[in-house]
Amino acid sequence: MSSEMEEVRLNLGHIELAAHLFGPADGLPVIALHGWLDNANSFSRLAPRLKGLRILALDLAGHGHSDHRPAGAGYALADYAHDVLRVAEQMGWAHFALLGHSLGAIISVLLAGSLPERVTRLALIDGVIPPTSGPQDAAERMGMALQAQLRLDSKRKAVHPTLDQAIEARMKGLVAVSREAAELLAQRGLMPVPGGFSWRSDSRLTLPSPTRLNEAQAMSFVQRIACPAKLVVAAEGMLARHGTLLEQLPFEREQLPGGHHLHLNDEAGATLVADCFNRFFGIP
Template sequence: MSLVREFGDEVSIQLPHIKLAGRLWGSADKPLILALHGWLDNANSFQPLSEHLTDYQILAIDWPGHGGSEHRPGAYPLHWIDYLYDLDALLQKLPNIQAPVAILGHSLGGIIASAYAAAFPDRVENLILIEALSPLYEDESKSKNRLDKSFSAHRRFLASIDKPANVYRDMAVAVLARHKLTALELQWCELLTQRNMQIFDSGVCWRSDPRLKLDSPLRLTFSQVDALMQAHKVNTLLISGNRGFSQLREAIPMANRWFKRLQSVEIEGDHHLHMGSAEKVSKVISVFLKG
């Protein structure tokens, strides 16, 4: 069994419940790193890193609803824990191709990878987290308000399903829109936007699942996350940016309590430092995996 290559380094992976798209860099005789992108990003976010991590293959998948992957069926609200099932199905299939020496996750991808490794440590050899640590949590007193806001937003979404999608006259307009929204550098906005857009004669529009922008109806409490993350056994590298999320840096003491085998490194860069500081990040990863 092998990955289905559509063209070049584009790959297609059929899971039992959904079809994923992705990108694969590096020759087949090199160790494989499975890369998981962040919310509203896609596999292209790991292209800069692939140019420096040349001793490895990097398989970067598009999460469902992102990039070229299928959307989840139906119109029901989405929840982060669905991604754990996607990852489990993917990891069960990969040994028939090549078992990864590490799972590399950025932001949402790191949250999913960390939670999965905490629950199933024997299935993950090494874990690399970039600007991510654990599932998000909030006080249980917010649960009623969260459910109300989530369902209100979902009702508005259902009412807009039949409305035509917003079409931009060209890709540059969409790139600038993402830049203004996130402050991510234009070159990286362009790289990500190219994979998240559909091209028509009249222009371009987003192909990302619009449900991704809706609030989750439920978030874990701290006690639940704390119970999950206790005695995290997987060999883990945590990379944060000095201009990334401050909450992550403030949580390092908690990470040291949770993880039994943790290396923590801070690098010059923002939340997307695996793109803007790819060379520095790749060197840290190489040392970690060869150590």
């Protein structure tokens, strides 16, 4: 396992993103996409264990050291997918694999289904399609999202007096993580502010989506994927309880012990996920 990593920045014209670059220069091109409110350090345990891959682990827009979107803009899934394509152009990668966790897995599925000719392999960790809803909920959801957007102007980010308190807050977040995982995410996600520390992530990331796909629309992306795909399901994660959805997926699937961040929470989990994906990519 090599831990060599290069910090890079990519100017996409409309936004500048930060990233970590791992692996040999002649390795198989892979773009790695982290989960909601995480950052590129999500792959700091996993990426060095993957063999023969040139992995570009992004800070998605609004996360980590990447720029926030301009005032008035939002964080739609299609905009993330567009960013990834711009990144591929910057890297000179006409074809590339995607490695995604949670939100990053969702973006990966949408992109691989939209442009199946561009994506060579799909490696997913505890995420597949976005949350769905029926058409009868569309107007109510839009109203809820618009009101939340207006209220955001009067809200201030939480300030944690100490670094340790900020890390503990991340450990107890909507999706709990280990202390080690929280510390790794904090290295890239925290910034000093008057009175302590605050998370760098854009507050607009917490806004509800004004629209959602219905289940048939979401599954249409899955059905168009043409490349080999491998899904790691965390036994104590978010997908394990969605057996009906999992049975509909035409992907190779493997369930591993651990929570939603099993690839980051500890060395044992990272090793299990790496062993799984090294077999999937098939590079000796």
